[in-house]
Amino acid sequence: MFFKSSKINEFRLWGLMFTLAGMGLMIAGTAGIVFWGQAGKIFAAIFMVIGMIGMLLSVGVYFWAGMLSTSAVILTCPECHRQTKMLGKTDRCMYCKTIITLDPSKATHMPAEDPVVD
Template identity: 40%
Template sequence: MAKTYSNKINKIRSFALALIFVGFIIMYGGIFFKESPIVMLIFISLGMLALMFSMVVYFLIGMLSTKAVVVNCPNCEKPTKILGRVDMCMYCREPLTLDPNLEGKEFDENYNKKSSTTQNKA
Protein backbone atom coordinates (compact mmCIF):
# COMPACT_ATOMS: atom_id res chain seq x y z
CA MET A 1 0.00 0.00 0.00
CA ALA A 2 1.43 3.39 -0.97
CA LYS A 3 2.11 5.88 1.76
CA THR A 4 -0.03 8.99 1.44
CA TYR A 5 1.52 12.37 2.09
CA SER A 6 -0.09 15.65 2.99
CA ASN A 7 0.91 19.18 3.81
CA LYS A 8 2.66 19.55 7.17
CA ILE A 9 0.52 22.48 8.29
CA ASN A 10 -2.66 20.53 7.52
CA LYS A 11 -1.34 17.48 9.42
CA ILE A 12 -0.74 19.53 12.56
CA ARG A 13 -4.12 21.27 12.28
CA SER A 14 -5.81 17.89 11.91
CA PHE A 15 -3.99 16.67 15.03
CA ALA A 16 -5.23 19.70 16.98
CA LEU A 17 -8.79 19.12 15.77
CA ALA A 18 -8.57 15.48 16.83
CA LEU A 19 -7.44 16.65 20.28
CA ILE A 20 -10.59 18.73 20.60
CA PHE A 21 -12.81 15.73 19.86
CA VAL A 22 -10.79 13.49 22.18
CA GLY A 23 -11.09 16.09 24.94
CA PHE A 24 -14.87 16.22 24.57
CA ILE A 25 -15.14 12.43 24.52
CA ILE A 26 -13.05 12.20 27.71
CA MET A 27 -15.24 14.82 29.40
CA TYR A 28 -18.42 13.03 28.35
CA GLY A 29 -16.90 9.82 29.72
CA GLY A 30 -17.11 11.44 33.14
CA ILE A 31 -20.91 11.29 32.95
CA PHE A 32 -20.73 7.54 33.55
CA PHE A 33 -19.22 8.25 36.96
CA LYS A 34 -21.92 10.53 38.39
CA GLU A 35 -21.90 8.57 41.63
CA SER A 36 -18.23 9.31 42.22
CA PRO A 37 -17.57 13.05 41.98
CA ILE A 38 -13.80 12.59 42.29
CA VAL A 39 -13.58 10.30 39.23
CA MET A 40 -15.95 12.58 37.32
CA LEU A 41 -13.76 15.57 38.16
CA ILE A 42 -10.68 13.67 36.96
CA PHE A 43 -12.34 12.91 33.60
CA ILE A 44 -13.48 16.50 33.15
CA SER A 45 -10.02 17.79 34.10
CA LEU A 46 -8.30 15.45 31.63
CA GLY A 47 -10.70 16.52 28.90
CA MET A 48 -10.02 20.18 29.66
CA LEU A 49 -6.27 19.50 29.50
CA ALA A 50 -6.70 17.98 26.04
CA LEU A 51 -8.69 21.04 24.94
CA MET A 52 -6.04 23.40 26.33
CA PHE A 53 -3.26 21.42 24.66
CA SER A 54 -5.20 21.68 21.40
CA MET A 55 -5.36 25.45 21.88
CA VAL A 56 -1.59 25.56 22.36
CA VAL A 57 -1.03 23.45 19.23
CA TYR A 58 -3.31 25.74 17.20
CA PHE A 59 -1.41 28.78 18.50
CA LEU A 60 1.99 27.28 17.69
CA ILE A 61 0.99 26.20 14.16
CA GLY A 62 -0.44 29.67 13.60
CA MET A 63 2.89 31.20 14.57
CA LEU A 64 4.75 28.69 12.43
CA SER A 65 2.40 29.31 9.53
CA THR A 66 3.23 33.02 9.52
CA LYS A 67 6.91 32.16 8.96
CA ALA A 68 6.27 29.59 6.22
CA VAL A 69 7.30 30.39 2.66
CA VAL A 70 4.35 31.04 0.33
CA VAL A 71 4.76 29.76 -3.24
CA ASN A 72 2.41 29.28 -6.16
CA CYS A 73 1.89 25.62 -6.98
CA PRO A 74 2.92 24.88 -10.57
CA ASN A 75 0.08 22.37 -10.93
CA CYS A 76 -3.00 24.18 -9.58
CA GLU A 77 -1.62 27.78 -9.55
CA LYS A 78 -2.88 28.37 -5.99
CA PRO A 79 -0.66 29.91 -3.29
CA THR A 80 0.46 27.33 -0.72
CA LYS A 81 2.81 27.36 2.25
CA ILE A 82 5.95 25.23 2.46
CA LEU A 83 7.60 24.10 5.70
CA GLY A 84 11.04 22.52 5.37
CA ARG A 85 12.91 21.51 2.23
CA VAL A 86 10.06 19.46 0.74
CA ASP A 87 6.31 19.69 1.26
CA MET A 88 3.05 19.01 -0.53
CA CYS A 89 0.63 21.51 -2.03
CA MET A 90 -2.29 22.10 0.34
CA TYR A 91 -4.81 21.76 -2.49
CA CYS A 92 -3.65 19.31 -5.17
CA ARG A 93 -0.94 17.43 -3.18
CA GLU A 94 1.77 18.20 -5.72
CA PRO A 95 5.28 17.65 -4.28
CA LEU A 96 7.04 20.99 -3.84
CA THR A 97 10.61 21.93 -2.97
CA LEU A 98 12.66 25.08 -2.66
CA ASP A 99 15.96 23.19 -2.90
CA PRO A 100 17.28 23.13 -6.48
CA ASN A 101 19.25 19.92 -5.71
CA LEU A 102 15.99 18.04 -5.05
CA GLU A 103 14.09 19.11 -8.16
CA GLY A 104 13.08 16.15 -10.30
CA LYS A 105 13.72 13.61 -7.53
CA GLU A 106 11.01 11.42 -6.04
CA PHE A 107 9.23 12.98 -3.05
CA ASP A 108 10.52 11.79 0.31
CA GLU A 109 9.74 13.42 3.67
CA ASN A 110 13.14 12.28 4.96
CA TYR A 111 14.74 15.15 3.02
CA ASN A 112 13.53 17.42 5.82
CA LYS A 113 15.52 15.51 8.46
CA LYS A 114 19.06 16.63 9.23
CA SER A 115 20.74 13.23 9.25
CA SER A 116 23.72 12.00 7.30
CA THR A 117 21.70 9.27 5.53
CA THR A 118 19.43 11.76 3.78
CA GLN A 119 22.39 13.90 2.80
CA ASN A 120 23.94 10.89 1.05
CA LYS A 121 20.71 10.34 -0.91
CA ALA A 122 20.90 13.80 -2.45
Protein backbone atom coordinates in the same frame (compact mmCIF):
# COMPACT_ATOMS: atom_id res chain seq x y z
CA MET B 1 4.86 13.07 6.55
CA PHE B 2 2.38 10.55 7.80
CA PHE B 3 -0.92 11.55 6.19
CA LYS B 4 0.52 12.90 2.91
CA SER B 5 -0.77 16.43 3.33
CA SER B 6 0.95 19.75 3.87
CA LYS B 7 2.79 20.20 7.14
CA ILE B 8 0.57 23.05 8.31
CA ASN B 9 -2.55 20.97 7.66
CA GLU B 10 -1.05 18.08 9.63
CA PHE B 11 -0.45 20.34 12.62
CA ARG B 12 -4.04 21.52 12.39
CA LEU B 13 -5.20 17.90 12.18
CA TRP B 14 -3.37 17.09 15.43
CA GLY B 15 -5.00 20.12 17.05
CA LEU B 16 -8.40 18.83 15.97
CA MET B 17 -7.59 15.36 17.33
CA PHE B 18 -6.66 16.80 20.73
CA THR B 19 -9.87 18.85 20.75
CA LEU B 20 -12.06 15.85 19.96
CA ALA B 21 -10.22 13.61 22.44
CA GLY B 22 -10.53 16.20 25.20
CA MET B 23 -14.23 16.74 24.57
CA GLY B 24 -14.80 12.98 24.35
CA LEU B 25 -13.10 12.42 27.69
CA MET B 26 -15.19 15.13 29.33
CA ILE B 27 -18.40 13.65 27.94
CA ALA B 28 -17.36 10.16 29.04
CA GLY B 29 -16.68 11.54 32.51
CA THR B 30 -20.19 12.91 32.85
CA ALA B 31 -21.49 9.43 32.06
CA GLY B 32 -20.04 8.38 35.42
CA ILE B 33 -22.52 10.64 37.20
CA VAL B 34 -25.42 9.19 35.24
CA PHE B 35 -24.53 5.54 35.80
CA TRP B 36 -22.81 5.48 39.20
CA GLY B 37 -24.45 8.33 41.05
CA GLN B 38 -22.42 9.70 43.96
CA ALA B 39 -19.32 7.58 43.28
CA GLY B 40 -19.34 8.74 39.66
CA LYS B 41 -18.60 12.34 40.68
CA ILE B 42 -14.97 11.44 41.39
CA PHE B 43 -14.79 9.62 38.06
CA ALA B 44 -16.30 12.67 36.34
CA ALA B 45 -13.88 15.06 38.02
CA ILE B 46 -10.85 13.02 36.95
CA PHE B 47 -12.01 12.76 33.35
CA MET B 48 -12.94 16.47 33.31
CA VAL B 49 -9.38 17.42 34.31
CA ILE B 50 -7.82 15.05 31.75
CA GLY B 51 -10.18 16.40 29.08
CA MET B 52 -9.25 19.98 29.95
CA ILE B 53 -5.57 19.08 29.56
CA GLY B 54 -6.36 17.68 26.10
CA MET B 55 -8.19 20.89 25.19
CA LEU B 56 -5.25 23.00 26.38
CA LEU B 57 -2.92 20.85 24.26
CA SER B 58 -5.12 21.55 21.24
CA VAL B 59 -4.94 25.29 21.92
CA GLY B 60 -1.15 25.02 22.05
CA VAL B 61 -0.98 23.05 18.80
CA TYR B 62 -3.31 25.49 17.01
CA PHE B 63 -1.26 28.43 18.30
CA TRP B 64 1.97 26.77 17.13
CA ALA B 65 0.49 26.04 13.68
CA GLY B 66 -0.65 29.65 13.42
CA MET B 67 2.79 30.97 14.29
CA LEU B 68 4.40 28.63 11.74
CA SER B 69 1.85 29.72 9.14
CA THR B 70 2.83 33.38 9.49
CA SER B 71 6.48 32.62 8.67
CA ALA B 72 5.83 30.10 5.89
CA VAL B 73 6.98 30.75 2.33
CA ILE B 74 4.05 31.50 0.01
CA LEU B 75 4.43 30.18 -3.53
CA THR B 76 2.33 29.07 -6.48
CA CYS B 77 1.83 25.34 -6.95
CA PRO B 78 3.10 24.16 -10.37
CA GLU B 79 0.21 21.68 -10.74
CA CYS B 80 -2.96 23.48 -9.60
CA HIS B 81 -1.59 27.07 -9.91
CA ARG B 82 -2.98 28.10 -6.51
CA GLN B 83 -1.04 29.91 -3.82
CA THR B 84 0.12 27.56 -1.07
CA LYS B 85 2.40 27.77 1.96
CA MET B 86 5.56 25.74 2.37
CA LEU B 87 7.47 24.84 5.54
CA GLY B 88 11.01 23.50 5.37
CA LYS B 89 12.84 22.38 2.24
CA THR B 90 10.03 20.17 0.88
CA ASP B 91 6.31 20.19 1.54
CA ARG B 92 3.05 19.33 -0.20
CA CYS B 93 0.53 21.63 -1.82
CA MET B 94 -2.38 22.34 0.53
CA TYR B 95 -4.87 21.68 -2.26
CA CYS B 96 -3.61 19.05 -4.72
CA LYS B 97 -0.98 17.33 -2.46
CA THR B 98 1.83 17.73 -5.03
CA ILE B 99 5.31 17.61 -3.51
CA ILE B 100 6.91 21.04 -3.85
CA THR B 101 10.41 22.28 -3.08
CA LEU B 102 12.59 25.34 -3.52
CA ASP B 103 15.82 23.32 -3.21
CA PRO B 104 17.10 22.32 -6.69
CA SER B 105 19.02 19.36 -5.24
CA LYS B 106 15.78 17.80 -3.95
CA ALA B 107 13.73 18.44 -7.08
CA THR B 108 12.70 15.38 -9.09
CA HIS B 109 11.64 17.25 -12.22
CA MET B 110 13.37 20.29 -13.62
CA PRO B 111 11.10 22.49 -15.75
CA ALA B 112 12.23 23.06 -19.33
CA GLU B 113 13.41 26.48 -20.31
CA ASP B 114 10.64 28.58 -21.79
CA PRO B 115 11.39 29.64 -25.37
CA VAL B 116 11.75 33.34 -25.88
CA VAL B 117 9.02 34.66 -28.16
CA ASP B 118 9.87 37.79 -30.18
